[in-house]
Amino acid sequence: MTTADPESSDNLHAVFALPPGRALDICLNIQTALLEHKLAPGVKLSEDEVGEIYGVSRTVVRAALQALAHSNLVTIRKNRGAFVAEPSIREAHEVFQARALIEPAVARMAAQAMTDEQLAGLKAHLEAEHVALHKEDMGRALFHSGGFHTAIAEIADHRVFTSMVRSLISRSSLIIALYWKRSDTACESHSHHALMRAFELRDAAMAESIQKSHIIDLHSGLDLREKPRGDSSLSAALGRTG
Amino acid sequence: MTTADPESSDNLHAVFALPPGRALDICLNIQTALLEHKLAPGVKLSEDEVGEIYGVSRTVVRAALQALAHSNLVTIRKNRGAFVAEPSIREAHEVFQARALIEPAVARMAAQAMTDEQLAGLKAHLEAEHVALHKEDMGRALFHSGGFHTAIAEIADHRVFTSMVRSLISRSSLIIALYWKRSDTACESHSHHALMRAFELRDAAMAESIQKSHIIDLHSGLDLREKPRGDSSLSAALGRTG
DNA sequence: TGCCCAAAGATTGTATACGATCGTGAATTG
DNA sequence: CAATTCACGATCGTATACAATCTTTGGGCA
Incomplete structure (x- = not known):
């Protein structure tokens, strides 16, 4: 079983270039959630919220989110916050x-x-x-x-x-x-x-x-055709309400 | 001249995944210094020192250093600080x-x-x-x-x-x-x-x-033979003083 | 003389506080 | 009734303060 344990974070930290610590744990946790599709693209990752979940201050959360952003798993928008990335x-x-x-x-x-x-x-x-x-x-x-x-x-x-x-x-x-x-x-x-x-x-x-x-x-196996995604098409798709 | 300007940081920030701001500027500055060999591998990048140079607090410097660490240009050692990376x-x-x-x-x-x-x-x-x-x-x-x-x-x-x-x-x-x-x-x-x-x-x-x-x-063109680098050889190299 | 240990200094790790910026909703006006 | 504006609330950006850890250096002991 030990050899098969994929969650072993032995040297998994090398990806995030962070010293071992709570920030790394949060990174790994969120990454795993993404890999398991428990966290959908576009979901907002509020600093306060994440901090409360893991019992750490925003300082630590920010470090984790920035590391995830550097791996292109999270998008940070100035003064808006961090969101699970939505690859184009x-x-x-x-x-x-x-x-x-x-x-x-x-x-x-x-x-x-x-x-x-x-x-x-x-x-x-x-x-x-x-x-x-x-x-x-x-x-x-x-x-x-x-x-x-x-x-x-x-x-x-x-x-x-x-x-x-x-x-x-x-x-x-x-x-x-x-x-x-x-x-x-x-x-x-x-x-x-x-x-x-x-x-x-x-x-x-x-x-x-x-x-x-x-x-x-x-x-x-991907459907990569341009689609009228997003809310721009929403009004057109729904027509007039009622 | 404009087309030839290599310093143009138009979309250079994509590498560091940071929102435009002072942290990015510091990243780019340090990266340029590294590319120009103005900063040697192993040099310590003290948070206070860097912060004073750019006139920002340690908070901003830490973000910059972590971004550089993620690019493998800087090594962060727990409770030791950040150093210009020394690739093995x-x-x-x-x-x-x-x-x-x-x-x-x-x-x-x-x-x-x-x-x-x-x-x-x-x-x-x-x-x-x-x-x-x-x-x-x-x-x-x-x-x-x-x-x-x-x-x-x-x-x-x-x-x-x-x-x-x-x-x-x-x-x-x-x-x-x-x-x-x-x-x-x-x-x-x-x-x-x-x-x-x-x-x-x-x-x-x-x-x-x-x-x-x-x-x-x-x-x-690289000399990648194992060498007795570092201070271990120092005592041997110097022999006894005098 | 050489080694070990302890205390002081320096530096990083983390938390918190305050200021800046953006999104949202209500009120106002054409 | 619709569009615009303004103020409020929420969230992030940054600075600062305190705690934890490491390095260093000085003294004591074998």
């Missing part, structure tokens, strides 16, 4: 383009470095995802799916890439919350298991190729 | 590996999108670098060299990659300050001008290829 369609494309470049290269490195223990750890991620899926806990399933991708980067043992991947995956979670269109989530399982086979074989080229296809497939 | 040898390798993956792809995109105006802008960067080199102002030359790489990412018009490239280049500046071994800096000019030719021809494949070679060349 353009940003969604860019994030998945970046993933399509970086993650295959990372998968290749991971395949070469993979130990049996790490292989088992990856499998545990997939099982956790499967269990969550079976319970129809989509949020948790997505969380473990992201954990799988992150774990691969960690196995590649490349901190710069790991940091990038972690950041991109967090942003992907928000993007999926906004733009996911595919109803069948089984797509995950197939690609991930195919990737596992490549890792078992230590076939770097195969891992790279599968991961690239997988990311492109995820990208295509 | 491993980190140096990783940063240039990341650049070798990302920047060629970005160069390809830029070559396809390049307008004549943007081409002129890039040329201006090279000229500025040349002028600084002629004045033997190495710091400023390096600054413009980095600006050239950043400008390419901006032309590619991909914010996610641009942000990554900017971050990697900033870190590269620290790495070069610590590990640069090559005395001839003319290598820059050659690769950069070759890249310009590819851009003029709108040859995406050529631009990608040249950029990849260029990054690998830069990487090889």
Whole structure:
């Protein structure tokens, strides 16, 4: 179980570049909530409110929110406050383009470095995802799916890439919350298991190729057409009241 | 001149995810100082001291330092304070590996999108670098060299990659300050001008290829052998006094 | 003489207070 | 009745004060 625990914040703090402390805890808590889709894009994160929840002053909360803002998970608007980020369609494309470049290269490195223990750890991620899926806990399933991708980067043992991947995956979670269109989530399982086979074989080229296809497939699972979102269309959509 | 002004902080703030304000100004100021090698790795950035320089309270300084820490330009040690980061040898390798993956792809995109105006802008960067080199102002030359790489990412018009490239280049500046071994800096000019030719021809494949070679060349210009650095060697180096 | 420990100084971590800015709603006017 | 303006409330931006922690330095002891 220990090897499979995705919540272990051993060196997770590296992403936020904060010294261990309460601010980091808040960051990690909010990040997890985002990854599990417990916090929707656009939700306001009032400093007072967050501070009261965690029992700290606004000073600490501000540090946490700024760190999250730097990871593009939160948007800070001057004199307005912090909100869960709402990635634009353009940003969604860019994030998945970046993933399509970086993650295959990372998968290749991971395949070469993979130990049996790490292989088992990856499998545990997939099982956790499967269990969550079976319970129809989509949020948790997505969380473990992201954990799988992150774990691969960690196995590649490349901190710069790991940091990038972690950041991109967090942003992907928000993007999926906004733009996911595919109803069948089984797509995950197939690609991930195919990737596992490549890792078992230590076939770097195969891992790279599968991961690239997988990311492109995820990208295509988004509905990124321009829509008349927001309140501008609201009046038109409703017509006259009554 | 306007198109060539590399200091323009138009959307430079996107890297730090801070609302416009004094904290951002401090970030940008310190970042520029780092890029110009006016601030050496390891230098302590006392909150009081920085605050007095810019005429703000520690609150603002802390926000700036945390933003810089998130960009890996500054290291914050609990109860110790903030220091200009000292990238390890491993980190140096990783940063240039990341650049070798990302920047060629970005160069390809830029070559396809390049307008004549943007081409002129890039040329201006090279000229500025040349002028600084002629004045033997190495710091400023390096600054413009980095600006050239950043400008390419901006032309590619991909914010996610641009942000990554900017971050990697900033870190590269620290790495070069610590590990640069090559005395001839003319290598820059050659690769950069070759890249310009590819851009003029709108040859995406050529631009990608040249950029990849260029990054690998830069990487090889570093002396990344393990050395007995630091004070541990100091006593040995000095022997007994007198 | 060298090492260990303790107290003072300096610096950061956190909380709180006050001023500035923005959003909202009611009142007023065309 | 609709549009505009103004004042109020809420929230953030910043400064300052106090508490916690680390570093340093001086003295004591083996």
